[in-house]
Amino acid sequence: MADTELAAQIKAALARVEIPGGGDLAGYAGLSEIIVTPGAIAFAIAVAPGMEAAFGPAREQAQQAAAALGGGRKVMVSVTSEKANAPKFSHGAAAPPGKTPVPGVRHIVAVGSGKGGVGKSTTAVNIALALRAEGLVVGVLDADLYGPSVPKLLGIEGRPAIRDDGIFTPHEAYGLKVMSIGSMLVPGQAVVWRGPMATSGLRQLLRETDWGGLDLLVIDLPPGTGDIHIALFQQTRVDGVVIVSTPQDLALIDARKAIDMLRRMSVPVLGLVENMSYFIAPDTGNRYDIFGTGGAEQAAAALGVDFLGAVPLVMSIREHSDAGAPPVAAAPEGPEAAAYRAIARRLLALVPGLRS
Secondary structure (H helix, E strand, O other): OOHHHHHHHHHHHHOOOEOOOOOEOOOOOOEOOOEEOOOEEEEEEEOOOOOOOOOHHHHHHHHHHHHHHOOOOEEEEEEEOHHHHOOOEEOOEEOOOOOEOOOOEEEEEEEEOOOOOOOHHHHHHHHHHHHHHOOOOEEEEEOOOOOOOHHHHHOOOOOOEEOOOOOEEOEEEOOEEEEEHHHHOOOOOOOOOOHHHHHHHHHHHHHOEOOOOEEEEEEEOOOOOOHHHHHHHHHEOOOEEEEEEOOOHHHHHHHHHHHHHHHHOOOOEEEEEEOOOOEEOOOOOOEEOEOEOOHHHHHHHHHOOOEEEEOOOOHHHHHHHHOOOOHHHHOOOOHHHHHHHHHHHHHHHHOOOOOO
């Protein structure tokens, strides 16, 4: 069945779901587009502030109606309001109540960047593998919903299994437990979700996955400072964030903005990683500072955060990444893996209780 046909069938079924004040959900102006992928169904119900609880029964009925037609797809239905989802800043810092731990996860470290294209996901995956090599039980959540690349980086194929109770069973790759929306998409398929749907999807990927007792969950964030970041940091206890940047000023401008967001939301900044730091020509051995040199280290000193290390721009990292075999796993004794392991050891010293 085509995705558009299934979406139409679900909307027709929602005509039997009553909403507060009369009427049905299919004809309700606050019903978002119904998104159908091979592994998931997602839509949101926007309500006036204060009406979230009243729409709870309608949300449950909508969830059941979509699940009955979904053929085993994961169903993600959220009730949202502008007031409920707006960031709340006060005197430069957020004061969100009710941050909660994730079941089955002791510690969370997120990896972010001010802009795309700086190697954030590659860095996140290799840091996770390096921490696993230090003896930790580690998982990876791909929270970059609009540009998920973790399945490619780790050579993951197929959809995650879904238990009878609707909980995801994560993929496993190189000893990591891994969850990504990318595993539910047809290759080349875009995720066309508004902010409330994306944040609801993130919540379900994070909290409706059987992580099975991790020492550490590494979350690969989207680039920038958007809805997904705000939702995660307001609702979840995160031990700290690593920011990845290349050395040039253009990337560091955005890295500084990412750090500013974290400080305003009272989220610990663990430090800066300088990716694509330098290039060693394989034929001559000459070093070339293609993007400048030392920019991230200087920025870290100016911002008062730790400089966690530099990773060179080398062809082998690209080749291993494209092949789904990250260098820390595929070439653990190589110089590239050594750079990631050094960063991981610094993180072990910065996150209290991570080693225990």
